[in-house]
Amino acid sequence: MHEWALAEAIIDYVSKVLRERNAVKVKRLVLRIGKLQTIDKEILVFALNNLAKEYDISIDEIIMRDEEITLKCRKCLTQWTLSPSQLPEDIREAIHFVPEVVHSFTKCPKCGSRDFDIVSGRGLSIESIEVV
Amino acid sequence: MAKLEDIDPRVLVIKKRLKVVSEIIPVMSSKGGVGKTVIATTIALLLARKGVCVGLLDLDITNPSTHIVLGINPASIVPEEEKGVIPPRVHGIEYMTIAFYSKDNPLPLRGTEVDEAIKEILAITRWGRLDYLIIDTPPGLSDPVLDVLSYMDKISPVIVTTPSPLSLKSVERLLFMLTEAGITPKGLIENIANKPSERIIEITKKYNIQYLGNIPYIENLDIIITDPERLVKSDFAKKVDSIVSKLVEANK
Numbered sequence: 001m002h003e004w005a006l007a008e009a010i011i012d013y014v015s016k017v018l019r020e021r022n023a024v025k026v027k028r029l030v031l032r033i034g035k036l037q038t039i040d041k042e043i044l045v046f047a048l049n050n051l052a053k054e055y056d057i058s059i060d061e062i063i064m065r066d067e068e069i070t071l072k073c074r075k076c077l078t079q080w081t082l083s084p085s086q087l088p089e090d091i092r093e094a095i096h097f098v099p100e101v102v103h104s105f106t107k108c109p110k111c112g113s114r115d116f117d118i119v120s121g122r123g124l125s126i127e128s129i130e131v132v
Numbered sequence: 133m134a135k136l137e138d139i140d141p142r143v144l145v146i147k148k149r150l151k152v153v154s155e156i157i158p159v160m161s162s163k164g165g166v167g168k169t170v171i172a173t174t175i176a177l178l179l180a181r182k183g184v185c186v187g188l189l190d191l192d193i194t195n196p197s198t199h200i201v202l203g204i205n206p207a208s209i210v211p212e213e214e215k216g217v218i219p220p221r222v223h224g225i226e227y228m229t230i231a232f233y234s235k236d237n238p239l240p241l242r243g244t245e246v247d248e249a250i251k252e253i254l255a256i257t258r259w260g261r262l263d264y265l266i267i268d269t270p271p272g273l274s275d276p277v278l279d280v281l282s283y284m285d286k287i288s289p290v291i292v293t294t295p296s297p298l299s300l301k302s303v304e305r306l307l308f309m310l311t312e313a314g315i316t317p318k319g320l321i322e323n324i325a326n327k328p329s330e331r332i333i334e335i336t337k338k339y340n341i342q343y344l345g346n347i348p349y350i351e352n353l354d355i356i357i358t359d360p361e362r363l364v365k366s367d368f369a370k371k372v373d374s375i376v377s378k379l380v381e382a383n384k
């Protein structure tokens with residue numbers, strides 16, 4: 001599961017922060033979840049909690065904020081959004097693993113260019129982490 | 133209390149994913165069309181046939197083509213998921229390419245996106261214990277390529293060039309930039325050269341790297357290039373094999 005790989009990356013980072021700050025636990029972990037990657041939040045939280053236990057880390061609260069998808073054409077500057085749920089499953093899966101491959105499967109709705117930016121909603125990042 | 137903003141958690145996990153690899157060999161060239169992909173793939177095929185644990189990673193994100201040399205259709209392969217992605221085994225090689233996900237469609241990406249895609253692949257791929265991970269890199273030394281190298285320890289690039297006067301200047305530039313980044317190449321391969329050329333040998337001496345050997349022009353290479361069984365038995369592979377021996381020898 002990709003969620004496990006991401007959770008592992010997060011927990012690795014969290015344990016580094018705890019070490020560096022000489023802190024005992026995480027009070028609040030805020031994650032930003034770009035919708036393009038269609039992350040299964042249930043699995044992500046499950047994986048985070050499991051790995052936290054394994055690493056002997058305590059996390060009081062995990063907050064997940066969705067980030068909408070905005071794509072912007074570099075040719076005609078049109079902005080648009082995308083509903084991953086409307087894509088065929090195998091393509092959604094491919095984008096789930098490497099969001100950049102969206103360029104292989106989508107074009108600008110106005111001019112048909114594949115030269116666009118993923119302005120927001122790409123994938124997962126840690127928005128903030130509070131430790132005590 | 134610490135509050136940090138907008139962290140990309142992938143960078144740390146990348147180092148961990150690569151810990152199981154003893155040595156990382158990016159096959160690099162300053163220009164396209166010098167045979168980098170065929171050489172990288174042949175090195176992996178030959179190592180696998182010697183029973184060495186070897187991986188092949190195609191990081192030529194906008195133009196992945198190692199699967200052509202391996203003779204497989206990447207759209208027909210879905211890598212197994214197990215807390216990440218397990219590279220499928222192809223001809224005894226642990227193999228990963230973005231073509232599994234782009235399904236071999238055109239993938240026009242800019243520099244920062246190439247970097248993102250590379251980071252994602254490195255973060256999700258769970259290699260087994262490998263003696264060598266061979267990487268096919270994009271031609272030239274762009275920022276994304278330098279970034280890739282910065283995520284890794286234990287890297288010793290192999291440079292591929294041709295004896296063309298057009299290549300000399302750019303291969304020297306590549307070596308200069310690698311040296312400046314604190315990276316020591318393992319050696320240099322001179323491709324499409326019937327004999328070692330003095331100018332290239334001079335350059336290897338100047339940068340104190342090993343001249344690994346020359347590979348002559350091989351007439352029917354394009355025909356056998358997509359057939360690994362024929363490829364590994366070809367004169368081309370014999371030449372590459374003597375280079376592989378030197379690569380392995382250096383580690384004993």
Ligand SMILES: [Zn+2]
Binds near residue numbers: 074075076077108109
């Ligand atoms: Zn447009």
